[in-house]
Amino acid sequence: MPETLIKICGLTTPETVDAAVEAGATHIGLVHFPDSPRHIAISDAAKLRQRLPRHVKAVLLTVNLDPKATALALQAIEPDVLQLHGSETVEWLKLIKDNSKLEVWKAVGLKDRGTLERAERFKDAAHRVIYDAPSHASAGALPGGNGLTLDWRLLMNYRHAMDWGLAGGLTPDNVADAIRYTGAPLVDASSGLESERGVKDIGRIKAFCQAAREAQPAQV
Ligand SMILES: O=C(O)c1ccccc1NCC(=O)[C@H](O)[C@H](O)COP(=O)(O)O
Numbered sequence: 542m543p544e545t546l547i548k549i550c551g552l553t554t555p556e557t558v559d560a561a562v563e564a565g566a567t568h569i570g571l572v573h574f575p576d577s578p579r580h581i582a583i584s585d586a587a588k589l590r591q592r593l594p595r596h597v598k599a600v601l602l603t604v605n606l607d608p609k610a611t612a613l614a615l616q617a618i619e620p621d622v623l624q625l626h627g628s629e630t631v632e633w634l635k636l637i638k639d640n641s642k643l644e645v646w647k648a649v650g651l652k653d654r655g656t657l658e659r660a661e662r663f664k665d666a667a668h669r670v671i672y673d674a675p676s677h678a679s680a681g682a683l684p685g686g687n688g689l690t691l692d693w694r695l696l697m698n699y700r701h702a703m704d705w706g707l708a709g710g711l712t713p714d715n716v717a718d719a720i721r722y723t724g725a726p727l728v729d730a731s732s733g734l735e736s737e738r739g740v741k742d743i744g745r746i747k748a749f750c751q752a753a754r755e756a757q758p759a760q761v
Contacts, residue, residue: 545727549561549568549569550569550570550731552570553579562592564747567596567598569589570602570731573602586601601624602626603626623646624646638667645666645668647671649671652675657672668704670703672707673729674691685731689709697722706725706727708730713748713751713752715733717753717756721758733749
């Protein structure tokens with residue numbers, strides 16, 4: 542059974558990046574989206590990226606960022622993965638995938654079985670789909686990082702057409718159950734690892750990575 546991949550998202554400081562690496566995260570997420578409490582400027586993201594050892598991958602996260610700004614951010618940060626978290630089209634993703642060495646991930650707000658099936662349209666355009674909770678206006682209208690859990694039952698025993706990951710309201714307390722119920726090959730957490738909005742808690746990062754590493758998916 543391959544090890545569960547662990548993405549700690551929305552890191553903004555050297556201390557929390559180092560803690561995530563030490564705790565065993567396989568990916569760290571840098572959110573470049575000005576409306577987010579976890580927004581990071583390109584020059585700061587580039588500095589954090591340079592702290593990573595080769596085995597830990599940098600994920601740059603953008604939301605409907607225009608092509609020119611995307612190119613500048615990619616050039617400065619040199620991430621391993623570009624995670625698109627807005628309403629980016631299949632065509633745009635495919636263009637990036639076919640013209641770069643980047644891994645391209647697409648986040649999808651998972652409401653129901655229909656959303657799950659429609660996400661398959663990204664099969665040839667993205668390397669991985671990240672199922673997140675659908676965002677609601679009441680959650681502050683952020684496309685992600687809202688700490689909302691999606692209905693894990695939608696993913697139980699689903700035959701995925703592409704690589705995938707689970708996000709949405711994951712915490713040190715529920716990540717083992719999330720892996721057990723859904724069989725997620727990658728778990729992604731942000732606000733559940735914070736002491737206050739936008740401020741990561743090193744103790745919670747460590748506890749999350751440990752719980753995710755020790756979790757076993759249920760045998761089906
Ligand atoms: O984290 C943000 O602030 C954010 C803002 C805009 C788009 C996406 C964002 N986060 C994306 C992530 O990958 C989060 O890890 C994912 O949405 C899960 O967040 P949470 O429910 O807080 O664990």
